[in-house]
Amino acid sequence: xxxxxxxxxxxxxxxxxxxxxxxxxxxxxxxxxxxxxxxxxxxxxxxxxxxxxxxxxxxxxxxxxxxxxxxxxxxxxxxxxxxxxxxxxxxxxxxxxxxxxxxxxxxxxxxxxxxxxxxxxxxxxxxxxxxxxxxxxxxxxxxxxxxxxxxxxxxxxxxxxxxxxxxxxxxxxxxxxxxxxxxxxxxxxxxxxxxxxxxxxxxxxxxxxxxxxxxxxxxxxxxxxxxxxxxxxxxxxxxxxxxxxxxxxxxxxxxxxxxxxxxxxxxxxxxxxxxxxxxxxxxxxxxxxxxxxxxxxxxxxxxxxxxxxxxxxxxxxxxxxxxxxxxxxxxxxxxxxxxxxxxxxxxxxxxxxxxxxxxxxxxxxxxxxxxxxxxxxxxxxxxxxxxxxxxxxxxxxxxxxxxxxxxxxxxxxxxxxxxxxxxxxxxx
Numbered sequence: 001x002x003x004x005x006x007x008x009x010x011x012x013x014x015x016x017x018x019x020x021x022x023x024x025x026x027x028x029x030x031x032x033x034x035x036x037x038x039x040x041x042x043x044x045x046x047x048x049x050x051x052x053x054x055x056x057x058x059x060x061x062x063x064x065x066x067x068x069x070x071x072x073x074x075x076x077x078x079x080x081x082x083x084x085x086x087x088x089x090x091x092x093x094x095x096x097x098x099x100x101x102x103x104x105x106x107x108x109x110x111x112x113x114x115x116x117x118x119x120x121x122x123x124x125x126x127x128x129x130x131x132x133x134x135x136x137x138x139x140x141x142x143x144x145x146x147x148x149x150x151x152x153x154x155x156x157x158x159x160x161x162x163x164x165x166x167x168x169x170x171x172x173x174x175x176x177x178x179x180x181x182x183x184x185x186x187x188x189x190x191x192x193x194x195x196x197x198x199x200x201x202x203x204x205x206x207x208x209x210x211x212x213x214x215x216x217x218x219x220x221x222x223x224x225x226x227x228x229x230x231x232x233x234x235x236x237x238x239x240x241x242x243x244x245x246x247x248x249x250x251x252x253x254x255x256x257x258x259x260x261x262x263x264x265x266x267x268x269x270x271x272x273x274x275x276x277x278x279x280x281x282x283x284x285x286x287x288x289x290x291x292x293x294x295x296x297x298x299x300x301x302x303x304x305x306x307x308x309x310x311x312x313x314x315x316x317x318x319x320x321x322x323x324x325x326x327x328x329x330x331x332x333x334x335x336x337x338x339x340x341x342x343x344x345x346x347x348x349x350x351x352x353x354x355x356x357x358x359x360x361x362x363x364x365x366x367x368x369x370x371x372x373x374x375x376x377x378x379x380x381x382x383x384x385x386x387x388x389x390x391x392x393x394x395x396x397x398x399x400x401x402x403x404x405x406x407x408x409x410x411x412x413x414x415x416x417x418x419x420x421x422x423x424x425x426x427x428x
Contacts, residue, residue: 019155019159025212026095026147026163027144027165028208029098029102030167032209033102033136034166034171035173035202036106036133036199038171041262042264043195045268050115050122051115072376072383073131074132078137082094082135082143082372083370083371083373084231086372087227088231090218091143091144091219092213092216095140096213098137098140099140100206100210101132101135101136102140103203103210104132105132105133109126110199111196112125138372141355141372142373145355146359148160153221157352157353160355160356161293161352161356164289164352164355165294167289168285168287168293171260177198178278182276221364222364226365231369234366235370243373245420251378251413252351257383258387259387259406260285260343260344263340264278271336284341288344289348292345292352294352296308296348300353301356305427306427308349308352308353309353309354311349313350317408320404321401323339325404326338357421357427386406389406390402
C-alpha cells in the first residue's frame with residue numbers, strides 16, 4: 001500500500017499530533033515490558049535474598065538470574081501465539097491483550113510475599129509471574145512495530161525506532177528508582193519494602209496503556225492486506241532465512257542491552273563500587289538511548305539501515321574489550337560512566353534501524369509473526385541469558401573481563417549476519 005493511501009485511510013496520521021498519538025499508544029507497552037525486566041535485573045541481589053535464599057550468595061544470585069532467563073522460554077511461545085493472532089485478527093487486538101497480561105505479571109511480583117512468609121510458594125509465584133510476562137512480551141514487539149510502520153510507512157525507520165527509544169526511557173526511569181532507593185534506604189528498608197516501589201509503579205502504568213490502546217484505530221495496511229490462513233506455517237516453511245537474519249542482527253544489541261542491565265550488579269560485585277554508582281551509570285545510558293535512537297531512526301530513512309549498523313557494530317567489536325579493561329584498571333564512578341556512555345551510544349546507533357530492517361524482511365500478511373518470532377528467539381537465546389552467562393563466566397574463570405569477550409563474539413555474529421542480509425536478501 002502506498003504512503004498516500006495509508007494517510008488517506010487514517011485521517012490526520014500524517015500530522016505531528018497523529019504521529020505522536022500512535023507513538024505513545026505503542027511505546028507505553030514496550031516501555032512497561034522493558035521497565036519490568038530492567039527493575040528485576042537491577043534488584044537481582046535483593047530478590048535473591050528474599051525469594052531464593054541459600055547459604056551461598058553466588059548460588060542465590062544465579063538462581064535469581066536463572067529465573068530471569070527462564071522467563072524468556074515463554075517469549076517464543078508468546079511470539080507464535082500472539083504474533084499469529086495479530087496477523088489474523090489485527091494489531092490493535094493483540095496489543096490490548098498483551099498489555100493486560102503484562103500488567104498482571106508485574107502486579108504479581110509487586111505483591112508477592114517473600115520466602116520467609118510463605119516458603120516455597122514465593123519463588124514459584126515469582127517464576128509464574130515471569131512466565132506470564134514473557135508470554136505477553138513475546139507478542140508486543142511484532143505487533144507494536146507493525147502498527148507503527150503500517151500507519152506511516154514512508155517514515156518507517158523513525159517510527160519504529162521509538163520501540164527502542166521507549167526502552168531507553170524505561171532504563172532511565174528504572175535507574176532513577178534504583179539510584180534513589182539504594183541511596184536513601186538502608187539494607188533493611190530496601191529488603192522489607194523499598195524494592196516493591198518500582199514494581200508497584202509499573203503495575204500502575206499498565207491500565208493507562210490499556211486504555212490508550214483501546215482507543216486507537218487499526219492500521220489501514222492490515223485492513224486491506226490479504227490475510228494468511230496460517231501465518232506460523234508460512235513463516236516457518238517459506239521465510240526461515242528471513243527469521244534467521246532477524247535473529248542474527250539482534251545478537252549484538254540484545255547482549256549489550258542486558259549487559260547494561262547487569263551493570264549495577266557488576267559494578268558492586270566485580271568493581272567494588274557503591275551500588276548507587278551502577279544505577280547512576282545506567283540512568284545516563286537510558287537517557288542517551290532515549291534521545292539518540294529516534295534521531296538515528298530518522299537518519300536510517302535517508303541512508304539505509306545496514307550501512308549504519310555495520311559501522312556501529314564494527315566500532316563495538318574493536319572497543320568493547322578495552323572499555324572493560326579501562327573500568328577494571330581504574331574502578332571509579334567516572335570510569336564506569338565513560339565505559340557505559342560509550343556502550344550506550346554505539347548500542348543506540350546500532351539498534352535504532354533494526355525494527356524497520358526486520359519489518360522490510362516480511363510481507364504484511366506475516367509481518368507480525370515473522371518479527372515476533374525472530375525478535376523473541378534472538379532475545380531469548382542471546383539476551384535473556386546474558387546476565388546469567390556473564391555471572392557464570394566470571395565465577396568459573398575469575399576473570400572480570402569475561403563480559404568483554406562475550407560481547408565481542410556477539411558483535412562478530414551480528415556483523416556476519418548483516419553482510420549476509422545485504423548479499424542474499426538485498427537488505428539496505
